[in-house]
Amino acid sequence: MPLQFDGISIIKKSNIIYGGYCINHSIKFKNGATKNLGVILPTEEPLIFETKVAERIEIISGRCWVQIGENSDVIIYYAGQSFYVPKKSQFKIISEEIIDYICHIEGH
Template sequence: MSSQFDAVTVRIKPNIHYKGRSISYVIECQDGSKKTLGVILPTEKPLIFETHVSEKIEIISGKCFVQREDNENIEIYSSGEFFTVPANSRFSMQSTEVVDYICHLE
């Protein structure tokens, strides 16, 4: 798990979705890769996200319930774990606590 990113460019305008329940910032690394650093606030209903590229989502803190479009099961991910989502698909996340994450855009 990453503890910090050195020599990055941060887009200062956040991506805000679901009335502020999901907030993230895009960072660009020296090698050209892009990531988002974000937070999901507790939700009563799952938040649905669409991907354009494949994504690896690392959970930094908290616990969330994830359902991917290609899987009927709801999976639980906690601090130190990650899940992947294919390009051009949908997934949902829900949590009863604050979740911090890093999304590696591939």
């Protein structure tokens, strides 16, 4: 896994949601691809994210529990792993530690 992205534009204004438990920055590539690079802080309640387009969430550091869509299964993801969320769906995520992640936005 590369340690950096080259040739990108960064949106300076951060996206802060869930009272600061999730903070990210949008990055744009020359080919039109968009990704969000962010951090999720530890929380006792799951954070629920809704998707308009498909997303692949890559965990850079930390460990988290994820439930995707209507599926009742909760799966643990670790650094170096990723999970896919279909468009027009949602996922719930919870962690006891800081999570660094990249959200790869499909179709952009």
